[in-house]
Amino acid sequence: MQERANLLVVGGGASGLAFALCYARLGLSVRIIEKRPSRSLVQKATGVAQGAWHQLAEFGITEKIIGDAFPMTQFVFHDNAKLVAQIKVPPVNGEPPAHLYPQAKLEEAMEEALASYGVSIEYGRQFVGVVDEGDKAKVSIVHNDETECMEVDWLIAADGSRSDVRSFLRIPFVGRDYPEDWSVAEIRSEQWPTEIQAQLFLQSDGVGFFLSRPSHGVVQGILNAKGAADKLCNTFPDATLLYERQFKVSLRRVLSPRHGRVWLIGDAAHVQSPVGGQGVNLAIWDGVTLARALADGRTDVERTLRRRAQSVLRFTDFDYRMLSAKSRMIRYPRNLYWGFAARYPILAAWFFKLISGKW
Numbered sequence: 597m598q599e600r601a602n603l604l605v606v607g608g609g610a611s612g613l614a615f616a617l618c619y620a621r622l623g624l625s626v627r628i629i630e631k632r633p634s635r636s637l638v639q640k641a642t643g644v645a646q647g648a649w650h651q652l653a654e655f656g657i658t659e660k661i662i663g664d665a666f667p668m669t670q671f672v673f674h675d676n677a678k679l680v681a682q683i684k685v686p687p688v689n690g691e692p693p694a695h696l697y698p699q700a701k702l703e704e705a706m707e708e709a710l711a712s713y714g715v716s717i718e719y720g721r722q723f724v725g726v727v728d729e730g731d732k733a734k735v736s737i738v739h740n741d742e743t744e745c746m747e748v749d750w751l752i753a754a755d756g757s758r759s760d761v762r763s764f765l766r767i768p769f770v771g772r773d774y775p776e777d778w779s780v781a782e783i784r785s786e787q788w789p790t791e792i793q794a795q796l797f798l799q800s801d802g803v804g805f806f807l808s809r810p811s812h813g814v815v816q817g818i819l820n821a822k823g824a825a826d827k828l829c830n831t832f833p834d835a836t837l838l839y840e841r842q843f844k845v846s847l848r849r850v851l852s853p854r855h856g857r858v859w860l861i862g863d864a865a866h867v868q869s870p871v872g873g874q875g876v877n878l879a880i881w882d883g884v885t886l887a888r889a890l891a892d893g894r895t896d897v898e899r900t901l902r903r904r905a906q907s908v909l910r911f912t913d914f915d916y917r918m919l920s921a922k923s924r925m926i927r928y929p930r931n932l933y934w935g936f937a938a939r940y941p942i943l944a945a946w947f948f949k950l951i952s953g954k955w
């Protein structure tokens with residue numbers, strides 16, 4: 597492999613994998629470390645937007661997973677148990693705006709593609725510190741209680757929402773936390789209505805329950821309250837619970853993705869509500885955009901990365917507010933809009949264009 601910039605990627609999630617894949621595909625050497633001992637099986641995203649789908653196609657991933665992915669074609673929306681709309685999802689550029697596919701399996705496919713370029717994730721290695729020396733950065737990595745020091749041109753922090761790199765450098769993560777406790781659960785069930793890919797159940801008290809089917813026989817529920825598992829089991833009588841976990845959601849970002857010799861991408865640089873399904877897509881877009889620029893010897897992508905993150909955060913916050921609205925003044929026009937959008941799909945087109953990530 598050609599040596600260009602000497603790079604270290606911290607984090608083997610979607611953003612780190614996307615960066616490493618893009619860089620390695622261009623024939624450049626890259627090292628990627630991950631603190632976990634092996635690949636995570638924790639389930640998060642189910643939606644892969646068209647933008648990320650096309651980027652993954654460049655690495656031959658889309659054609660491998662398409663047989664098991666569900667194109668987004670129908671979406672059902674209830675308010676206080678009353679059907680508001682059954683939307684026939686309009687195609688964006690002639691294709692589904694998103695596909696449903698489990699994030700853990702997507703990352704597995706990305707890791708396999710990376711291995712085909714001769715790069716393996718180095719598991720069990722943890723970033724613990726960095727000294728920026730202006731033209732280089734000295735990074736410390738711990739593995740089996742031993743510390744390794746590495747000199748790099750660029751350190752790529754793709755280490756998630758609780759980024760150790762961001763904390764170590766005391767980079768502010770500005771924004772706010774949503775007040776609710778959230779929960780996510782998955783069940784095994786054969787009772788999913790096959791022609792629909794996503795269902796949304798809203799309540800007048802602001803609680804929203806989002807259901808999707810990431811793979812055959814599996815249903816995921818996300819609730820902006822505790823109790824996603826109970827809700828799933830009440831909705832699907834044949835349910836077998838696979839897991840439930842609680843989490844908090846924030847709307848935060850770094851003011852700039854670049855700090856000297858360090859770039860922050862994915863959740864390390866910005867976090868938002870899962871409503872709107874944009875986290876993994878933005879993570880992949882960040883990774884690919886930065887890798888292409890650094891491979892070209894360019895560093896002028898700071899503004900591009902920042903602006904894209906700002907737009908996505910605005911969109912997901914708007915989506916979240918619509919979902920959790922308690923006031924009739926918001927709920928009534930919201931439901932009216934989706935009722936019309938069900939009859940005239942052209943009215944839903946702008947929303948699904950945003951979901952598609954092609955903007």
Ligand SMILES: Cc1cc2nc3c(=O)[nH]c(=O)nc-3n(C[C@H](O)[C@H](O)[C@H](O)COP(=O)(O)OP(=O)(O)OC[C@H]3O[C@@H](n4cnc5c(N)ncnc54)[C@H](O)[C@@H]3O)c2cc1C
Nearest residue numbers: 607609610611631641642643723755756862863874875876
């Ligand atoms: C319930 C839920 C549902 C979601 N649904 C969607 C959806 O439908 N669509 C969508 O697009 N997004 C969704 N998201 C968001 C999406 O999952 C995240 O935005 C995405 O995982 C971000 O990827 P990342 O690579 O930036 O970070 P992560 O996936 O968090 O990966 C960071 C990696 O860095 C590693 N790491 C951390 N610290 C260190 C260290 N010191 N040294 C070495 N390694 C380290 C971690 O172990 C981890 O593997 C959802 C999120 C949740 C919680």
